[in-house]
Amino acid sequence: MFPYLPTTKAEEEAMLNRLGIQSIDDLFNNIPDSIKLKRKLDLEDPKSEIEVERLLQGFSNQNLNAINTPIFLGAGIYDHYIPSTVRYAINRSEFYTAYTPYQPEISQGTLQVIFEYQSMICAITDMEVSNASLYDGASAAAEAAFLAAEKTRRKQIIVSETIHPDTRRVLSTYLKYRGIELVTIPMTNGVTDIEILKKEVSENTAAIILQTPNFLGYLENMEEAEKIIHKNKGLLILSVDPISLGIFKSPGEWGADIAIGDGQSLGNPMSFGGPTLGFIACSKDLIRKMPGRIVGQTTDKEGRRGFVSTLQTREQHIRRQKATSNICSNQALNALAACAYLITMGKKGLHDVARLCYDKAHYAADIITESGKYRLAFEQPFFKEFPILSEFPVKKIQKKLLENGIIGGYSLHKDFPILKNVILYCVTEKRTKKEIDYLKQLLEEMA
């Protein structure tokens, strides 16, 4: 007997009797004999709970984790504080063992959570409509690009070199199948080159995709870009770090048409890069072109407020090949975490956490560049990440840090060949002054 399989031999017999057959094998007579597997699968024997736990513990122990080791690595995935309330919410099995709320009358928990999630994504981005989540920040960019192409009936997307490189890769994978041209604008001084952007944007451009803070951690000023794209009647798609919205201008304030990003920072652990969630929010006039599920408010038969999946005629299970996207399962539980995070932090908390990141990152940049051995790659305002240039090979620095119990930053050379010996450091609210000072001390010891 297996603990997850309640059917006993006697019950199996009873069911076989009801079916009038001798054995379970008879139920598989529809499968042609030539494709039946005539041997046992070559897997290990079943394991007890103790053995499974030990086996997995073995894998876990081989990984250096950020609880025991201070980490200064960001580049899209961040080691932020996760309040205990978030773990409580996502570990309630009434949420995590439910599925897509196909029956709203017995799914009000999930539906209201999504409605609140949508409300708070709209609140932090200053947009009018959010969906229930997408896979991650990269796929949110691809979906936003499709949305813009559909809305404008144009076939060109312009993207800045300064957005996350994985997002650029995912865009280039997806867009070509629909014949959408992807144009990349280079950076100058660590931010998007606005002059080149101005030259490239035309009445053929469906949208430009920009990111602030950008991949190098720098804040990008959207004022010019917004004017350029709107003058050409294209859309501004803005990718943002949701934590930064505690202190910095929102996509709505910049005049964006679509806000996107990765919501991992909102209460989700790093988890080796997934699962996270992608968020997408837009202006009201784009609602019928939105991908994925959207929850709307309504009333029940007795006039009481309730929530349902709405505008489902956009979706694959109704519209099939005419759907706005193929997405079905999304990242609902990660959106629940984001919802619980934003509720817990509230208005003031989101500000405080952003402020801590900002101050600590600036303190770190200050002391690291003090002696002159290291300097900022560019002089631009930044949020919680900053690129540091030195004469020391990246590998040597990383090795030194690791040997001394610190996970260092991200080497930018692979994604930006011109940025040799540049490391992108990230400092979140979780890093202490002591850890930052220690990082600086180790860097100073390089010779």
Added chain:
Amino acid sequence: MKKYDKLIFECSVPGRKAYRLPTSDVPEYDLPSSFVRQKQASLPEVSEVDVIRHFANLSHKNYAVDLGIYPLGSCTMKYNPKINEEVAQMPGFTYIHPLQPVETVQGALELIAELEKFLCEITGMSAFSMQPSAGAQGEALGLMIIKAFHENRGDYKRNKIIVPDSAHGTNPATAAMLGMKVIEVPSNKDGGVDIEKLKTVIDDKIAGLMLTNPSTLGLFEKNILKIADMIHEAGGLLYYDGANANAIMGITRPGDMGFDVLHLNLHKTFSTPHGGGGPGAGPVGVSKQLTDYLPVPVIVKKDDKYELDYNRPLSIGKIKGFYGNFGVLVRAFAYIATMGAEGLKRVSELAVLHANYMMENLKEYYYLPYDRTCMHEFVISRLKNNPNGITTKEIAKRLLDFDVHPPTIYFPLIVNEAMMIEPTETESKDSMDKFIEAMIQIAREAVENPEIIRTAPHNTPSKLLDEVKAARNPVVKWEAET
């Protein structure tokens, strides 16, 4: 408790807080004024007690697998083992960064590599990518690989994807999203692909065919070898939608049926929780001739060390950030380790036995359009004795009163008033009997007391909700009263 109806915004009291951050131990730095947010986001202000009670109360308004039978066809709502949840939360899995030096994440890479091997063995494929976040993204990756395969041979004209009319909506939606043309083939009277009709749509522009086997009718496609031959002869490839793989583990393998590419839904067959709609994982497996097209990075083992290989010139590229929904992969790994070869086969055997048992008990009362041995699920249609014209939607709503989850309804589209029932192997006979009794009672009520069905649900946290109203004037976020 089930009457709780507050939005968190309505619990907000200025000055309350639910978090505690450390006091800053560094100096304060000036903010660049032109970037500063003008108006703070209107988030609620609540205490920790408020947060916990809010979620606890909302959770009571949800039905879930941990509360009872959830026979949602094609979704495989099986029990989600608790040991999987525990191991997935080990710090060596949750607190690791995807860009850490590979030598510091060897355990994570080994786990993924091992899981790839397990899935290859279970499906008969040669290699897997763990990158897709869900089944639909797996389908997209699969079609990209098919396209890349053709184009690498200089064959650019293949732009048609054949999809049976019983397919999941994601199949045609995926093909369309990738700019491919969807050709639908009808089913025959046995619920299989109509071979004669298939012949008429095959030409040299066919990129491939997407098939779920067993189909969404819960029936095994007996002609699968023939279909595979037909598609391959025409130069196309065969895609296996693994949504229904719970029926076949240790019994037959898509690789042996002739499939070239497939995805599995780890959140279905491999017991990872559905999370209220995700996250799932939709790993994609390919046959030998397609391994070069898998997305980057590929995990490779060199001198006993795992590495990430980005240097794959034929790769389709990247479809997601980093390496996939790792947390989901850990749970699926734990499940396969727990069950082993013997357990997985038993899973599929019981899933099929249970479905047939339920079908046998219901077909007396409900019309069964395809009356043959089913696999892990089956589709019934309207009541046999239905003088008052009770609809499937009404039956589903009435079922809510019996503390069970209704089946998938109105799908597949080729069966009128469809109810698609998938009990899974983790339901006990008692639990299935309870569902059967509810269905039989409803059949009786349909004749004797149709009003009680039409006015259902009666016992749920919300009564029948007005979906038309929600769509007519969409309110999709909370608005502060002004």
